[in-house]
Amino acid sequence: MAVKTVMNAAGRKVPLAINGQPAIPFRGVGKHRPSGVKYSPPIPTCADFPSDGNKVVGSLEDALRKCGLKSGMTISTHHHLRDGDLISNRIFEIASGMGVKDLVWFPSASFPCNDPVIRYLSDGTINRIEGSMNGPLGRFVSEGGMKGTAVLRSHGGRVQAIQDGEVKIDIAVLAAPSADAFGNARGTGGSSSCGVIGYGKPDSMYATKVIVVTDNLVDFPCCPMEIEGNYVDCVVVVDKIGVPEKIVSGTTEITKSPDRILIAELTASFLEKTGILQDGVTMQAGAGGTSLAIAVFVHEILKRNGWKSKFGFGGSTKYMVKMLEEGQMGCILDAQAFDLDAVRSVETNPCHIPYPVFNAYNYHSKGNLTSMMDIMILGATEVDLGFNGNVVTHSDGYLLHGIGGWQNCLHARNVILPLPLFRDRIPVIVDEVTTLCGPGELIDVIITERSIAINPLRKDLVRRVKGSGLPIVTIRELKEEAERICGRPEKPEFDDRIVAAIKWVDGTVIDVVRKLKIQKG
């Protein structure tokens, strides 16, 4: 079934309605003005809650029943347990057993461990996922397996959607490494520590009903309260909320690929030679192998010059923690901890600070942390000649990643994408991105293992690299170089059906993903 589409400001054909709700086409960066008031959930009363503060119920099923689980509801979860999450799938297993249908699953991200929900998408328990989908789940969506249309949002866009009432959460199920019987909860302690659980906070504040699930019930008060018990309806105690070794990597590992090391070195050199990297710099790196290598090179430059980064914004890793502990970083503001060193640091170091996603990322607020930052190191599956970026699909058309904080981070002063020229003999620089996730005007620099392309809009940077000896080329030259090596890959073929919508940070629709025409045989 084809829906009515219009051309948005980025030249992409997008629908005027998604899953039966009106949708606003992307209008340009900073161009859409929201109207109306924030969403607000029903007013509760203490008269309905035990005066001794004990909200523990027998099981997750009891809690879901108590919260009135029924067909058509929206169920939210956070992703801080990452690939070790044992709770999300269980919700839908219970729902399926109860005969509940047409749920919307609204996770802050999904991981390979969530592939079993394909069963509940297939049996009608879940109508759709509004959140990231990768691996088999993304493949399932791209091939048209999901009944409803997926909606992909950035971490900040998810908060915006909750706050503005675009998504009304009926029941939030929030896994917590530690919680008290009142529902105060945090991301540390116990055997499933994940550092912080801040992506669950908007859910706790805006959902009608809130269930905290923990495997580590602690004495009241569970501090610091990332989730506040006054928003919580029930607490469930289970044996295990997560698989510890899959929640965080034991260690995050720097790339060993010589090409990637080259990209990292070139990136660090670019940052130093342009003067972007300086004393007092604010930065974010990421947890990919190349990003980690960049963090190490940047750390060396800071040390060599006697400089100190004012703060780093996490996703935190051991390399950022090292900068903090060795004195080259003032503090870490953290939205999620990627490895065990980061978890330990956030547990013990008062300068490693859990950071509210409302403050960092929500575009419908009175300012964001990200727009104040100097350096943002990000990835992409594709970048095109207009510097537009794609992070959700591959060039073969398959939906394979979530947006994460990527769109939100694009608002920083210097957005740098260190990318290999090609992956599996598929060029990364293309004529036009398969799916538009971020407008080119916000992407400043592409750094590959061979050369660097600066967005011509950044005249200041173009000027600053003059005489630097850095291998500067145009983005077209980058593309041509990759094509000389790999050739031009075939374009995927799509049919009309929209299987996923990509939201911009302001809630407008920047692009869609269509169902793949599957070549039989």
Add this chain to the structure above:
Amino acid sequence: MAVKTVMNAAGRKVPLAINGQPAIPFRGVGKHRPSGVKYSPPIPTCADFPSDGNKVVGSLEDALRKCGLKSGMTISTHHHLRDGDLISNRIFEIASGMGVKDLVWFPSASFPCNDPVIRYLSDGTINRIEGSMNGPLGRFVSEGGMKGTAVLRSHGGRVQAIQDGEVKIDIAVLAAPSADAFGNARGTGGSSSCGVIGYGKPDSMYATKVIVVTDNLVDFPCCPMEIEGNYVDCVVVVDKIGVPEKIVSGTTEITKSPDRILIAELTASFLEKTGILQDGVTMQAGAGGTSLAIAVFVHEILKRNGWKSKFGFGGSTKYMVKMLEEGQMGCILDAQAFDLDAVRSVETNPCHIPYPVFNAYNYHSKGNLTSMMDIMILGATEVDLGFNGNVVTHSDGYLLHGIGGWQNCLHARNVILPLPLFRDRIPVIVDEVTTLCGPGELIDVIITERSIAINPLRKDLVRRVKGSGLPIVTIRELKEEAERICGRPEKPEFDDRIVAAIKWVDGTVIDVVRKLKIQKG
């Protein structure tokens, strides 16, 4: 002008409308059920805010103009600068100069330093105060000087009113001992440190416009963020937000009155002999001279028995800090710091934790801290034969105090009121309280310098004191004893005009204060 009144569930005649808005009569403890959804302010967008996060404007007047100050608006402030507040009066001085009229001032409390606002009440700049009024301000209201009707709420009731939209804040002006240019703010640092500023947090979240005023602009990020910059419109930097020596007492002083010491000893003895005071106890004390003496006696009992209080709930004082530091208290959960030792403690001790008022006190949430607590030591101006309490007027009918957290604290397990039998030869135990602030069913024990009266509803306590040797009497006997000494004071005479409404924790009207008939003479 007389308004239509009805008898509420406590037998008090209350109006069905206050300041032109409908009002719900008190229905009994836990009987009123709220309906509808929480209030929500307009959706902002980052597009309207500087991307470098710098929201500093030139002056408070600039900020008020930028926020669209105009007649009829509601302006909120917090009271953490206590009697040293230099900001609140200034707002109305500016408004008066701009010719703005009929404002509603919505402070979380007022202090003697705010008496100058009488000028702006008189010249029409302010229509009414919704908040506490004491000293000359209370006298002004009691004598009918204020144009609108005052509305008095507990600290928790104020949050409930904000959350439920009973009070819509147009502009919140939040003084902050430290803040960064983005508006992140905290209660410590600089020369006006007051420890915590948590009573301003609901204002920041629900007001349409938010101004942070600081005399200590710090580097981003100002942590811990008690106020989050994503809610803040402007930041104003001034020379001084407060008079340090009036913000907190240098030290809080234990009573020297032999009678009050006797009350304190008897209270501690009662707590120990009834077994209410035990290992793991949770408690709140207060900052009055008698309360401080009780804290010292309680501390001794804990030490003598090798017990430890699980947590103390502040308003914190040096005596509570002493318990924490010497190991007789697990942590302090703090809503405000009363003296310099408390401020130092909250700045430096990770077990001294700023505590969210939403979690502690808001009756329209999913539970409150106070209902879980064992011991609550509170005061009162009058208690009557039905154990009903008054904290806002004196027996002469004058409005002289705010409610503070008093009503919220009544929900604890054991509510103890240590009171002198009389003050200035006016008995404290009366036939019927002048103004009803707390229903007798929630007040458990009255302890005077001579004897103790237990609420007969607390059969368990009546049983537990048998054979304890404690001087137990009925409340009627307490009253008669006081009257034997002081005689029965004359009742004040009121006319029909309602000058103030007293809200219960659920937003219903529990009583009113009427205009005094002034004896000319």
